[in-house]
Amino acid sequence: MIESEKSRRDLTLLVVQCDGRLVPTGDAAEPYRLLDVEGGVVEPVAVFLRELLAAGRSAATLRSYGMDLLRWWRFLQAVEICWDRASRDEARDFSCWIQLTVKKRSPSTRTRSAVWTNNAVAPPNPITGKPALSDGYAPATVVHSETVLRGFYDFHRDAGSGPILNPFPLDPARRSRRAHAHRNPMDEWAREPVGRYRPKMPKRVPRAIPDQRFNELFAALGSNRDRALVAFWISTGVRASELLGVRQCDVDPGQQLITVVRKGTRAIQEVPASADAFVWLRLYQQELHGQIPPGRMQPVWWTLRRPRRPLNYHAAHRMFERANGALGSDWTLHDLRHSAAARMVRDPHLTLCDVQFVLGHAHLSTTEIYLVPDRDEVIAGILAHHARIAEQRDEPVPPPPAPGYDPQVLSVLFGRTL
Structure with a gap:
């Protein structure tokens, strides 16, 4: 299959301007509104947010969805593609861009841009042990963004106002079989289906404060x-x-x-x-x-x-x-x-x-994650294990070596007197 010109887009030269914004309105019928570069309302997003509001979603959920759509709109503006003409090439490039781009955290200047770069790994906090925040978007943000955009295009496809093919498709491996087929009732419910451009989330263990x-x-x-x-x-x-x-x-x-x-x-x-x-x-x-x-x-x-x-x-x-x-x-x-x-x-x-x-x-399985031992408890237990091994090694009467082994060689190897 020959790649198109769009599929060979050079993301290293792509600059996504921070144009447009999501503004609160104070109106319960429309808590948030997405504005484009010229200050006009982005109507496809407004219709989608009204659908979410009718489904009982909270204002905080609408804000979260609106921020994901704002990033997508800025990316489409950078690649000069209209939202209803976006293909899977744009969805794939957006998924790569959001995972590796630098996130602008402080609005110190009016004109800001996100530049493609590699995120440096900072040392963890010496008190909490948490890894330092990188310059990019968190994996949870990337996963949430993929879910929101897939739902956005599913809504407009069903309404007849968007493309027939969703730019953010499902994973073909999951779509080829029936959901929850041959499921063991003793196992947890698997989250199906999974998006094709959805990165894997690292398993996070809840961190409690000592x-x-x-x-x-x-x-x-x-x-x-x-x-x-x-x-x-x-x-x-x-x-x-x-x-x-x-x-x-x-x-x-x-x-x-x-x-x-x-x-x-x-x-x-x-x-x-x-x-x-x-x-x-x-x-x-x-x-x-x-x-x-x-x-x-x-x-x-x-x-x-x-x-x-x-x-x-x-x-x-x-x-x-x-x-x-x-x-x-x-x-x-x-x-x-x-x-x-x-x-x-x-x-x-x-x-x-x-x-x-x-x-x-809602589910007892969510509460079960707190049964996992704390990091400090595990470290203290392993250190105590090593201390017990060291005490056993320093016993005054160590076990004799097996026949055929030189005691002097074992003494040099294990650092003890036999």
């Missing part, structure tokens, strides 16, 4: 509000956005319960919290007395600076970054959820189903 490290992190917090937030996160295991959405009527100190709206299912659930979390919350509420609007429907969490505004995720994330900066660590807000889950799993009085309910997992 107790000593958590105490240091908690001591680095600068206000009672921050201490209350972290105390609730570490004791309940709720997601960051779920806790930030708590209202005054959702807090029940007498029963030690808070009511949260789950991120995926939007289900309303009561979650138990520790007593010290409510103590820090009461201290924080006393500081805000008379400074925030009264009412049971008002948010619990507010900014520290005036004028007081409801605390959003980005402000809470910045607060946690400041605490990390004081310690030189790179823990995340989601690590607090992992830490809470690891603590509950280690408690012999709690069942795995109890932990599943508190975390809000």
Whole structure:
């Protein structure tokens, strides 16, 4: 098969300009809007986002999908291809480009571009052991982007407004057989099908914060509000956005319960919290007395600076970054959820189903990932194993060598006296 000119596109010379943007509207009927270079609304994306909104997707999901489509639109502009004329050549080149390009993290200049380069591997953080962030997009972002674009073209194909062939096809190896054929009921459900240009995701083990490290992190917090937030996160295991959405009527100190709206299912659930979390919350509420609007429907969490505004995720994330900066660590807000889950799993009085309910997992197999031993525990166990081997090696009466072996040769080889 002879390659076309488009299939031989030189990606090393490709420069993708950061034109266009995804803007919030504040309108519940259209939370986000994708604008092109001239400031006009990208209508194919607007129709797709309205479809997602009608299917019950949250505003955060629409923002995530919109960012993936924005990157795709910028790439199409760089290769001078209209969205409905894109082929699998463009999809393949986009999949290569997004995996190896440099990500612009700070909007320091108005005109920015992404340049093709090799990402350098930085050493891991000395405190957390996490690998440093590379200059490129994370594997999860690449995988999510492929899924979103495939769904986008599937929608327009079914609506008759897009190409007949999806530029992001499914893997032929998975499409050639029936989904879940000859499945063992004792095995987990496999995620089928898989996209052709979907890279493999490395298996991630949840990383919990050790107790000593958590105490240091908690001591680095600068206000009672921050201490209350972290105390609730570490004791309940709720997601960051779920806790930030708590209202005054959702807090029940007498029963030690808070009511949260789950991120995926939007289900309303009561979650138990520790007593010290409510103590820090009461201290924080006393500081805000008379400074925030009264009412049971008002948010619990507010900014520290005036004028007081409801605390959003980005402000809470910045607060946690400041605490990390004081310690030189790179823990995340989601690590607090992992830490809470690891603590509950280690408690012999709690069942795995109890932990599943508190975390809000749909499947018990998701909760089972916290049964994996912690990295520090594994390292300590292996080091203890080596110490026991060394003690056995230094026994005063070592076992005699087998017949036919020279004791002096074995002494030089194993470093001991026979």
